[in-house]
Amino acid sequence: MTNARNRTLILFALMGLLLLLEGTVHWQVHPLNADAAGYTILSGSWNVVLEIVLMCLLSAIMALGVNLQWGYAGLFSTGIVGFVALGGLAGVLVSLPPVTAVWNAAGVGRLVVALLTGLGVVGLAVFAYGHLKGRARTWGVTAILVGGFFLYRAIFDPAVAYIEANDPAAAGNIGGLGLPALVAWPAGALMAAAAAWAIGKTALGLRSDYLAIATLGIGEIIVAVMKNEDWLDRGVKNATQIPRPWPVPTEVSLQESQRFLDFCANWGLNPVNASTIAVQLLYALLFTAVLLLILWACELALNSPWGRMMRAIRDNETASGAMGKDVTKRHLQVFILGAAICGMAGAMLVTRDGQLVPSSYTPLRFTFTIWLMVIVGGSGNNWGSVLGAFLIWYLWNKVFDWGSAAMWSATQYMDPASGLKTALTGSAEQMRTIVMGVILLVVLRFAPKGLLPEK
């Protein structure tokens, strides 16, 4: 017990040391024939550190969600990117101001009717499926779905055309509810939870590979919808100017505040740099608070009878089923919880970025990297997930720099015009992918329990 605690402390301290080095040591290499600026090994900039730490914190929250699904319950889901993206969508739909020009009967009104019709059709189909039998059921359900689809499109399409025709360069969407950004966070969790309920209802209870394939699909579809439905979130035109969460001011307003200027003058700080760092710090504090809250809740759940039951189900489904535990229901529950946490992190991410960029949601970045964090940290151990998130995100950032520096150094005596040199020096982005893959394979093989094994 103390051993495990010491290990946790030491590893977290080492992680802190890495970040401290990044913040204090400025180290660049200057290969021959390279750009004059040289290549950064360590940036020595607290701004960079804070930038990394903010994403570490958000990744840690996502990793806690995945750990809930995988570490506690053994569910293998590859649709994390979808839940994170849905959370981001919540940021848009909740906290952007409404585009009032289309909030009328022809626009949003009609849209709501269309969506309700769609829901009604699905509900009717489910009802018919439950109450009809044999051939009548097959044909009845098919007829309802096909007819319903055309009805839905007949109501939906004109509404979309109307909304998207409204000032396409600046708007073309419905906007949001204009609520504070903090409200978007739980809303993101709710939206992801709803999606997880729908997918869990269908795919859970089947074998593990099917869940992986089905969730891979749902992730891609959610992102595809967000890329193409301009009325919803402006699609690839990106929804911008998402407001910041409550205590975080803008840099400009800080620089205009007399108290802040006095404070900077007292401490001899440059107000411009100080305002950036102050904003980042405030974000970091907010995110840390949320992370600690979720971590605390997860730890509580893990050590409760519920947590013991989940692990029992994970380790032996048949035996737990025989003990009277409803395995499918518990799986659904934990799947929804995990997805909700990922959705919340997604909403937090867009309220920090200030914009929603649907094309940035790639499975590589938001599904497989999060998986890597959980596995490297130690499946089933919440502190492990946090540590994994910090370490992997730090590496994700640094491997790119180190890769560039290494490639330039390795090729410095080559002819600058040679194709091989161009190919090698341009491959830092790919190095990152390869290094992540190697880390995953090495950990999985030689330390399958991760850095901080489950107790």
Next chain:
Amino acid sequence: MDFLNALVALLNFVVIPATAYGAQLALGALAATLVYGVLRFSNFALGDTMAFGAAVVILFTWWFQSMGISFGPVPTAILALPFGIAAMSAVALLTDRTVYRYYRRVKAKPVIVVIASMGVMFIMAGITRMIIGVQEIQFADGQKFLIDPTAFRTATGLNEGLALRMTQAITVVTAGLVVWALFWFLNRTRTGKSMRAYSDNEDLALLSGINPERVVAITWIIASGLAVIAGTLYGLDKSYKAFNYFALLLPIFAAAVVGGLGNPLGAIAGGFLIAFSEIGLTYAWKKVASYILPESLMPDGLMQLLSTEYKFSVSFAILIIVLLFKPTGIFKGKAV
């Protein structure tokens, strides 16, 4: 005449592209299903194996082109295929030796092996993009059309031209040959039979003296061969982009699951089912309808059920429907 025009438009925009795409998916799904049948896990690295293999083929194609070797009207890439297959077989065997064999020995849960295949996917994706880049590459050479649309129009006097591109014809012919050879191998040769036996019942197969490592090695060789062929044909048909292959995972898995995981015949049927549904639902039917419907009945829209960006949701929907109502697939696969 109108009816003929409608028929030609249908052939041109739906049947021919869907057949070519279906053949590509079927080959990919065969690779997925074989690995699943023998090694019992869903190989997430399959998409990137296809991308990697196609990249190797492209490199050989360029080399051949620089030496002035060509294959007449057929794309040079077909000549380069065997080299790509050989290279990827070696990569697959190496991967098996360094990664997968260990999990087989310790009898790890399938899901752990799936995660390992994710790691392999990362590495393969990185290497592929490193050697060939991320840009779009056109590497189809040789004759462009087997049936030229303008020539067809003048010859028949129809409004609609029928286009059959060389790459589409090559896709279907190659896929046909490969599938024929595969089934001959599985059903007629001793090795193929031992593979099927191992897939059906591992313990019984071991008991009757089948060497599991040999079966596994042959499975990897065949699966990577199929993946390279599928990847190259897809690249020839559409143009090569390393990023696109990951997105093929979903339709390929859907095809394999729909047909019944572990069942080769099902994988082929599944591939065509997915391809035809995808193209049928995302095609704008207005053109075909304009020939057969009277003017008064023509709807205003494009008559497109789903925009093409959502084509993957079609495979997903089919997958979900099958999982809900017939989890073992249309042709009984194994649901372990």
